[in-house]
Amino acid sequence: MICYLVREEACRFPVLMPGDTWQQADLEDLLGGFLADRVHAVTAMLLAQAGSEASMGRLLRRSIRHWLIDQARKTSAGALRRTLETVLATTDTFGQVPSGEAGEGRWRLSGTSVPPWAGRTDDLVKAARAVPYVRIPRWSSTSRRPPVADRASIVAVAHAVLKAAAGSMEIAHLAAVFLARFPTVVDPPVVLLQDQHDVTARAEELTPEEQVIAAEDELTAGVRAAEVAGMLSPVERQLVPLLADVPSIQEVLGCGRSQAYQHAKRLKEKLEQLIGVGEDVRAVGLEVIRLCGGAPGPE
Amino acid sequence: MSDPRIPQRLLDLAKQAQAPRELSGQALRERSGELVDVEIQAGQVWRARWEDISVLVLILAIEGRDVRAAPVTIDPPADDDHSLVLEGQSTAFGVDTTVWAGLAGTVPIRVLERPVDACSDEVIQWTRSASEGRPGDVPAGARQGHLISSELDPAALARAEIADDLEALRQAPGLPAAAPGQQPRGLASLLGTQLDLASLCTALDLPQPEVMKILRGKAPLTAGQIEMIARVTGLTAERVAASVRPLPLGLVVRMEHPRWRHTWQERARTYRVSESEARLAGSYGAYSLAARQTGGGEPDWDERLRRFLRDEDMGPGGA
Numbered sequence: 001m002i003c004y005l006v007r008e009e010a011c012r013f014p015v016l017m018p019g020d021t022w023q024q025a026d027l028e029d030l031l032g033g034f035l036a037d038r039v040h041a042v043t044a045m046l047l048a049q050a051g052s053e054a055s056m057g058r059l060l061r062r063s064i065r066h067w068l069i070d071q072a073r074k075t076s077a078g079a080l081r082r083t084l085e086t087v088l089a090t091t092d093t094f095g096q097v098p099s100g101e102a103g104e105g106r107w108r109l110s111g112t113s114v115p116p117w118a119g120r121t122d123d124l125v126k127a128a129r130a131v132p133y134v135r136i137p138r139w140s141s142t143s144r145r146p147p148v149a150d151r152a153s154i155v156a157v158a159h160a161v162l163k164a165a166a167g168s169m170e171i172a173h174l175a176a177v178f179l180a181r182f183p184t185v186v187d188p189p190v191v192l193l194q195d196q197h198d199v200t201a202r203a204e205e206l207t208p209e210e211q212v213i214a215a216e217d218e219l220t221a222g223v224r225a226a227e228v229a230g231m232l233s234p235v236e237r238q239l240v241p242l243l244a245d246v247p248s249i250q251e252v253l254g255c256g257r258s259q260a261y262q263h264a265k266r267l268k269e270k271l272e273q274l275i276g277v278g279e280d281v282r283a284v285g286l287e288v289i290r291l292c293g294g295a296p297g298p299e
Numbered sequence: 300m301s302d303p304r305i306p307q308r309l310l311d312l313a314k315q316a317q318a319p320r321e322l323s324g325q326a327l328r329e330r331s332g333e334l335v336d337v338e339i340q341a342g343q344v345w346r347a348r349w350e351d352i353s354v355l356v357l358i359l360a361i362e363g364r365d366v367r368a369a370p371v372t373i374d375p376p377a378d379d380d381h382s383l384v385l386e387g388q389s390t391a392f393g394v395d396t397t398v399w400a401g402l403a404g405t406v407p408i409r410v411l412e413r414p415v416d417a418c419s420d421e422v423i424q425w426t427r428s429a430s431e432g433r434p435g436d437v438p439a440g441a442r443q444g445h446l447i448s449s450e451l452d453p454a455a456l457a458r459a460e461i462a463d464d465l466e467a468l469r470q471a472p473g474l475p476a477a478a479p480g481q482q483p484r485g486l487a488s489l490l491g492t493q494l495d496l497a498s499l500c501t502a503l504d505l506p507q508p509e510v511m512k513i514l515r516g517k518a519p520l521t522a523g524q525i526e527m528i529a530r531v532t533g534l535t536a537e538r539v540a541a542s543v544r545p546l547p548l549g550l551v552v553r554m555e556h557p558r559w560r561h562t563w564q565e566r567a568r569t570y571r572v573s574e575s576e577a578r579l580a581g582s583y584g585a586y587s588l589a590a591r592q593t594g595g596g597e598p599d600w601d602e603r604l605r606r607f608l609r610d611e612d613m614g615p616g617g618a
Contacts, residue, residue: 040317041373044318044373044393044394045374047318048373049355051348052351057351058351062460066377066453066456
């Protein structure tokens with residue numbers, strides 16, 4: 001019965017049982033954790049308090065749910081949710097739907113009376129990503145989790161999301177959007193690789209921060225490549241796209257096969273010296289080839 | 300047999316769960332006596348249950364058909380600044396237990412099921428005082444709970460769930476009790492000369508003695524019976540329903556005492572009805588039986604019920 005209830009209740013906590021990577025071992029870990037933590041108290045509680053099978057099931061389910069809440073709050077997603085709760089509860093921009101109205105307890109923009117949101121999460125993630133100037137504070141602590149963003153940025157993103165939703169949202173929905181917008185706050189998942197399964201760690205789409213970093217990398221590589229290309233002679237620039245094509249080099253230089261090999265070898269060594277070593281060596285090399293009029297190949 | 304899909308390490312963990320000896324049936328009987336003899340007293344911790352909702356409550360006072368009580372929880376571990384957390388060794392539960400003084404209120408006696416523990420006078424006194432907003436010194440073997448700083452705290456959820464459960468227990472259906480001076484007119488009085496006993500017996504498909512109880516207002520009516528009587532007699536359904544006499548308060552108090560709960564639960568299982576229906580039928584049975592008694596003073600309702608149950612068991616359909 002405990003196993004059944006843990007499985008059922010854990011489904012309410014995607015952060016503990018993510019749908020795409022969940023495995024039987026995760027359920028066993030949760031069950032083991034619950035038993036190790038609460039078995040004595042829960043046994044005493046059921047003996048004293050449960051007067052029927054129905055009440056026992058209800059009490060056990062509640063104990064499991066509260067334990068799972070504690071576990072979820074310990075995760076990075078739980079921390080994000082608590083941060084969101086605090087920001088929403090202490091900012092006049094947001095308010096909770098009062099009792100008696102549809103969507104009671106959900107969050108919405110203050111002064112609105114929108115219905116409960118029931119749209120696509122992807123649309124809200126796009127709205128979250130469109131918020132400019134999101135600031136992520138510097139963080140040096142090794143014992144505390146880094147903040148997802150500064151308070152003003154969280155408010156701005158939450159405002160954009162609720163505005164795009166045009167409806168009231170559960171805190172869990174908002175947290176899910178924030179997790180998609182700020183994936184770096186999520187704890188690295190432990191995933192057991194299985195032969196028959198393709199495991200996708202996360203979406204391939206770059207976050208705004210990753211897009212900025214990628215753009216900067218691209219710019220740096222471009223500048224470096226231009227510098228390298230400028231140090232080549234016109235003939236060398238003509239040969240760069242042909243380095244793997246000895247007959248073409250023969251044709252350009254009007255020389256024999258062995259001389260063409262020698263030219264190609266010297267040019268490669270020169271390029272290696274000019275480009276140097278580093279993480280961006282491949283990107284710079286490809287850009288040099290492009291600047292010299294060639295189409296970058298796979299390598 | 301255990302589920303073979305469950306790993307052995309989990310089964311081993313589950314086996315570590317040792318039931319506190321103080322909660323065994325024998326230990327409970329030794330502490331509180333047999334349930335039929337038990338009396339409700341301040342300081343007792345009772346299991347209060349109605350259908351699938353159950354709450355432990357510390358009795359603070361007895362107030363007519365209700366007790367004033369504070370909820371007690373063992374799991375999940377939660378508390379607030381109006382609560383007292385008792386250490387495991389000071390209770391029968393063997394683990395930390397929270398007494399929620401801030402949630403103290405009335406609980407109907409009809410939902411009390413069995414006593415499971417008792418608290419010291421110091422704990423009772425602290426809980427009474429704290430429930431009135433003036434907690435005293437924390438008793439030995441206990442600590443005061445922590446302030447819940449946010450409604451988003453899991454302890455706030457636990458507290459809200461307890462409050463909801465208590466409210467649900469308060470809504471458990473009780474027996475209809477006569478108010479002082481209340482004299483409803485029986486169906487026989489309402490019908491007067493238009494009474495047609497034979498047609499009523501036929502319409503209700505009941506023997507004459509049962510119909511006579513209905514005419515005197517001393518038998519509960521189902522919704523179907525009310526509708527049928529209204530159709531046969533021409534009275535409105537509201538007037539027919541109001542013709543059932545409420546039960547004397549003395550009888551109600553006795554029938555709602557936890558000593559009879561096991562009986563009602565057994566009869567509910569036997570007759571495939573709800574516990575409240577079994578109690579209603581049994582209580583009216585005792586009521587109509589008592590009407591044949593003579594002499595002044597409050598009847599011995601418990602004895603009347605025992606006689607009713609004995610007679611019924613010996614009669615057709617009895618166990």
